Amino acid sequence: MKxxxxxxxxxxxxxxxxxxxxxxxxxxYGSQIExxxxxxxxxxxxxxxxxxxxxxxxxxxxxxxxxxxANDVDKLKTEGKALYSCMLNxxxxxxxxxxVYYLNEQDYRMVINxxxxxxxxxxxxxxxxxxxxxxxxxxxxxxxxxxxxNAREKVFAAMSGVEEVAGELKPxxxxxxxxLFIARTGYTGEDGFEIMLPEKSAEFTWKMLLEAxxxxxxxxxxxxxxxxxxxxxxxSEMNDEVSPLEAALTWTIDLTNEDRNFVxxxxxxxxxDEGVKKTIVGLILEGKGVIRDHQKVVTSVGDGEVTSGSFxxxxxxAIALARVPMGATGSCExxxxxxxxxxxxxxxxxxxxxxxLV
Amino acid sequence: MSEVRDDRQYTETHEWILDxxxxxxxxxxxxxxxxxxxxxxFVELPGAGxxxxxxxxxxxxxxVKAASGVYAPADLEVVEANEELDGEPELxxxxxxxxxxxxxxxADGIEGLMxxxxxxxxxx
Numbered sequence: 498m499k500x501x502x503x504x505x506x507x508x509x510x511x512x513x514x515x516x517x518x519x520x521x522x523x524x525x526y527g528s529q530i531e532x533x534x535x536x537x538x539x540x541x542x543x544x545x546x547x548x549x550x551x552x553x554x555x556x557x558x559x560x561x562x563x564x565x566x567a568n569d570v571d572k573l574k575t576e577g578k579a580l581y582s583c584m585l586n587x588x589x590x591x592x593x594x595x596x597v598y599y600l601n602e603q604d605y606r607m608v609i610n611x612x613x614x615x616x617x618x619x620x621x622x623x624x625x626x627x628x629x630x631x632x633x634x635x636x637x638x639x640x641x642x643x644x645x646x647n648a649r650e651k652v653f654a655a656m657s658g659v660e661e662v663a664g665e666l667k668p669x670x671x672x673x674x675x676x677l678f679i680a681r682t683g684y685t686g687e688d689g690f691e692i693m694l695p696e697k698s699a700e701f702t703w704k705m706l707l708e709a710x711x712x713x714x715x716x717x718x719x720x721x722x723x724x725x726x727x728x729x730x731x732x733s734e735m736n737d738e739v740s741p742l743e744a745a746l747t748w749t750i751d752l753t754n755e756d757r758n759f760v761x762x763x764x765x766x767x768x769x770d771e772g773v774k775k776t777i778v779g780l781i782l783e784g785k786g787v788i789r790d791h792q793k794v795v796t797s798v799g800d801g802e803v804t805s806g807s808f809x810x811x812x813x814x815a816i817a818l819a820r821v822p823m824g825a826t827g828s829c830e831x832x833x834x835x836x837x838x839x840x841x842x843x844x845x846x847x848x849x850x851x852x853x854l855v
Numbered sequence: 856m857s858e859v860r861d862d863r864q865y866t867e868t869h870e871w872i873l874d875x876x877x878x879x880x881x882x883x884x885x886x887x888x889x890x891x892x893x894x895x896x897f898v899e900l901p902g903a904g905x906x907x908x909x910x911x912x913x914x915x916x917x918x919v920k921a922a923s924g925v926y927a928p929a930d931l932e933v934v935e936a937n938e939e940l941d942g943e944p945e946l947x948x949x950x951x952x953x954x955x956x957x958x959x960x961x962a963d964g965i966e967g968l969m970x971x972x973x974x975x976x977x978x979x
Binding site: 524525528529530717721785786787789807808810815834 | 915920921922
């Protein structure tokens with residue numbers, strides 16, 4: 498099993514370690530729910546070093562990314578600006594979702610998912626054939642996500658010099674400081690930073706953050722936080738066979754520049770012209786119980802399926818994301834353990850910046 | 856290490872059963888089971904007077920992570936369900952052998968349970 502540079506720190510902190518796509522990672526450090534509330538009300542940190550940073554350099558770096566991903570990197574004009582996108586296969590399915598950061602026209606940084614890294618890098622290398630671009634996975638970088646309303650204050654207290662370079666950063670922007678790359682991004686619906694740093698500095702930085710009062714949080718809380726925030730998860734809301742048009746990710750696709758012939762564009766346009774039949778909605782269970790992945794959803798316009806179901810610690814109710822026929826609204830029923838139970842269809846996100854929105 | 860108490864018996868499906876000595880039994884899930892399931896968010900219990908046959912799934916404990924059925928260890932009639940769990944399902948995590956009990960039931964004896972020692976051996 499693979500370990501991040503923070504493995505020992507997790508074990509020392511009582512982390513309950515589980516196999517997460519070949520990585521031994523902390524599910525929680527005692528209580529997933531306490532960790533969840535910690536992030537919503539104060540600040541928590543996650544080891545996300547298993548995710549992979551890939552740098553793209555060269556005179557055709559930009560031209561390459563314009564064909565590789567479905568969003569348009571031409572939107573990125575200032576150093577550190579970030580863009581969320583999917584990279585698609587020829588049939589318009591999602592190879593992975595990612596964030597790309599602009600450094601300059603010949604230098605971009607991308608963060609891809611852990612479980613898809615091998616597949617992604619093979620895919621990227623295959624697409625890069627014929628472009629003057631170097632594709633450089635940075636396996637020696639660790640990544641710590643510090644999230645919560647007090648994340649900025651605590652990061653500035655723990656890490657000297659960061660406030661000077663990142664104090665004025667707007668959301669979805671990043672700054673460099675020595676070997677650190679500090680992005681005001683996250684996956685919880687709260688403010689915070691994702692900090693990329695050399696693996697040798699990871700344990701020291703983790704300890705400094707601990708001393709500043711940032712509590713470690715595991716993958717369990719990360720999942721309920723992202724679900725409340727209505728954010729898509731690769732492998733759940735999207736995969737190689739699902740179009741972003743059917744994953745509520747239409748906003749991440751840019752078809753404006755007709756000359757930009759990115760991989761999957763033809764398939765996307767064909768699906769759009771023929772009519773998109775499914776989308777992702779939010780569900781709130783009316784009664785008691787917990788919604789689980791893959792449960793059947795019965796709506797007035799046809800059946801769908803839960804893509805991510807769990808319990809919302811912030812709302813004290815079961816919530817879910819589900820792929821349902823386009824046009825499903827109002828109430829629906831979920832098949833739970835051979836019973837049909839009532840749920841309400843809502844528009845995600847459920848929670849943002851500590852507030853319940855549905 | 857999971858706690859296993861000597862004063863009660865156990866099932867392969869990680870329930871504990873305490874003989875109250877008056878024809879009634881108290882039942883819950885073990886420390887091992889609650890740790891495995893994680894934060895409990897909902898417990899679905901039968902009502903007093905409900906009957907269940909041996910091996911019926913007659914309670915459900917749901918954590919953030921998973922739903923888990925609780926099985927009747929004998930043909931039984933429920934005497935009392937732990938109503939505290941309605942508002943505080945987390946008692947199953949914090950006190951699985953005491954305040955976090957699930958149901959009390961009547962039965963004409965129970966067979967085929969494991970001793971504390973045998974159950975502890977299965978956890979190694």
